[in-house]
Amino acid sequence: xxxxxxxxxxxxxxxxxxxxxxxxxxxxxxxxxxxxxxxxxxxxxxxxxxxxxxxxxxxxxxxxxxxxxxxxxxxxxxxxxxxxxxxxxxxxxxxxxxxxxxxxxxxxxx
Amino acid sequence: xxxxxxxxxxxxxxxxxxxxxxxxxxxxxxxxxxxxxxxxxxxxxxxxxxxxxxxxxxxxxxxxxxxxxxxxxxxxxxxxxxxxxxxxxxxxxxxxxxxxxxxxxxxxxxxxxxxx
Numbered sequence: 001x002x003x004x005x006x007x008x009x010x011x012x013x014x015x016x017x018x019x020x021x022x023x024x025x026x027x028x029x030x031x032x033x034x035x036x037x038x039x040x041x042x043x044x045x046x047x048x049x050x051x052x053x054x055x056x057x058x059x060x061x062x063x064x065x066x067x068x069x070x071x072x073x074x075x076x077x078x079x080x081x082x083x084x085x086x087x088x089x090x091x092x093x094x095x096x097x098x099x100x101x102x103x104x105x106x107x108x109x110x
Numbered sequence: 111x112x113x114x115x116x117x118x119x120x121x122x123x124x125x126x127x128x129x130x131x132x133x134x135x136x137x138x139x140x141x142x143x144x145x146x147x148x149x150x151x152x153x154x155x156x157x158x159x160x161x162x163x164x165x166x167x168x169x170x171x172x173x174x175x176x177x178x179x180x181x182x183x184x185x186x187x188x189x190x191x192x193x194x195x196x197x198x199x200x201x202x203x204x205x206x207x208x209x210x211x212x213x214x215x216x217x218x219x220x221x222x223x224x225x226x
Binding site for chain 1: 144152153201207212217
């Protein structure tokens with residue numbers, strides 16, 4: 001059974017601080033990793049994807065991947081209240097199917 | 111680019127009726143689309159994988175005779191909830207995987223179904 005684990009939260013972070021979201025996965029053969037943001041009542045929105053070990057930066061967002069530890073994270077710098085949402089980690093298996101984590105609810109406090 | 115639309119965005123129906131939801135990729139071709147369901151405060155649950163020109167692949171526990179999927183073209187998949195009941199009330203979301211970039215999926219805005 002392929003699994004993706006996330007802490008459900010809520011994770012509360014002060015405005016302007018760094019929010020750190022974590023995800024672990026069980027399928028060692030996974031190659032592609034995705035972070036989606038989902039606002040309440042809306043569908044998921046792709047924020048970042050990462051394929052290679054290390055860091056990938058896009059604006060205020062940084063995805064980090066460690067395949068040896070089967071760990072992927074998302075850092076949000078200078079957190080804003082508009083970043084408050086549920087963040088879903090997804091891992092693509094060899095059939096190009098996404099395996100979803102349950103999501104972490106992030107709350108940015110003004 | 112990479113826009114996926116869903117129609118309708120909201121539907122309220124009586125128990126026992128059937129509801130059709132459309133998912134369209136507007137600016138790319140998608141041989142494969144996915145249908146998800148999400149109950150309040152829960153994560154996405156994959157219902158089925160829709161393949162153009164062939165039968166859909168359903169996840170364990172999803173009734174294929176109740177949730178009919180038709181992927182008639184490279185830009186359109188439909189989900190029909192047959193004989194809907196109140197327990198089918200949920201947020202239904204489709205996603206489309208671009209043929210040219212298989213390693214990603216783009217989501218539609220979702221359809222909220224309320225069965226009375």
